[in-house]
Amino acid sequence: MSGQRTSPLKNFFAGGFGGMCLVTAGHPLDTIKVRLQTMPIPPAGQTALYSGTFDCAKKIVVKEGVLGLYKGMAAPLTGVTPMFAVCFLGFGIGKRIQQTDADDPLTLVQLFKAGMISGVFTTAIMAPGERIKCLLQVQAANTGAQIKYKGPIDCAKQLYAEGGLRSIYKGTAATLLRDVPASGMYFMTYEWLQHVLTPEGKSRSDLSAGRTLFAGGMAGIFNWLVAIPPDVLKSRLQTAPEGTYPKGIRDVFKVMIREEGIRALYKGATPVMLRAFPANAACFFGYELAMKFLNKFAPNL
Ligand SMILES: CC(=O)O[C@H](CC(=O)[O-])C[N+](C)(C)C
Secondary structure (H helix, E strand, O other): OOOOOOOHHHHHHHHHHHHHHHHHHHHHHHHHHHHHHHOOOOOOOOOOOOOOHHHHHHHHHHHHOHHHHHOOOHHHHHHHHHHHHHHHHHHHHHHHOOOOOOOOOOOHHHHHHHHHHHHHHHHHHHHHHHHHHHHHHHHOOOOOOOOOOOOHHHHHHHHHHHHHHHHHOOOHHHHHHHHHHHHHHHHHHHHHHHHHHOOOOOOHHHOOHHHHHHHHHHHHHHHHHHHHHHHHHHHHHHHOOOOOOOOOHHHHHHHHHHHHOHHHHHOOHHHHHHHHHHHHHHHHHHHHHHHHHHHHHOOOO
8 A cells, every 4th residue: 555655744734624524524423322322221111211323313303402413512523623633643653653665555454553553642632532522412311410511621620620630531441442443444444445446547646536435434434343342331431420330441341241231332333333434434535635735735834
C-alpha cells in the first residue's frame, strides 16, 4: 500500500473536520445505542423499556422530540473534533515510525499497527469524552429521576468535584480495549479499500466521491465489528453509580454474563451498525475534502 507521507498538521486539521462530519451524521444512532445498552433490566413479567432500535427511536422522538436524538451532542462535537484530529495525526505518526524512507510502501500488518498506535493516542481525549457523553445520554432516559447534569461542562465539573481526574477518566482501560484493535481495523480497511479501488495508473487523490464514501463506510463497519463487546462493557462501567464495579470491566463482564448471558455483549449492535457506515463515510469524505482544500490553499502547511 502506498506509504506517501502527509504533513502532520494537514492530517490534524483534515482529521478534525472529518470528525465534525462524523458526529453530525451519526449522533442520533449513537444516542439510541447508549439508551439500549444501558436500559434497566425489567423485573420478571414486565416488558423492557425499549423493544429494539426503532421502538427506542420512536419513544425518544415522541417523548423528547427530534432534538432528543441529538442530546449530548455538544460533548462529542467538542471532544470528537480534536479526538479525530489526534486520531489521524496518530495514524500518520504510526505509519511514519515504521518507514525508513518517505515513500516506503506499508503492508496491511503495518497499517494495522499504525492504526493501533492512533488508538492509544486518542484514548486520552476519548475516555473522558465518552464518560461525559454516555452520562448525558443516559440521564435523559431515566424517567422520573431528577436531571443531575445540566450539560457537558457541568457534568465534567461534578465528576471532578466528586472523584477528581480519576472519576473523569473512569473507563480508560475499557476505552483502550475498544479503540486499539478497532483503530487498527479502521485504518487498515480504509487504506486497503482505497488501494483496491484506485484504477491502474491513477492516484488515490483521483478517487471518486462514491468510492471514498464506500471505503470510509466499510472502515466504520470493520471498526465496530471488533469494538462492540468492549463498547458495551465501557458504557455500563462509565454510567454505573460509583462503587458498582470495584474491579472495573472485569466485574462488568462477570455480572453481565451471569445476569444476561453472552448476547448482552452485542446490545445496541443494530444502531451501531446502522450508524457505522454513514457516519464514517461522512468522516473520510470530510477528511479527503479538507485535505484537498489544504493542499490547494496551504500547500506548505
Ligand atoms: C469507537 C470509535 O470511536 O470508532 C471510531 C469510528 C466511529 O464510528 O466513531 C473510529 N476510531 C476508533 C478510529 C476513532
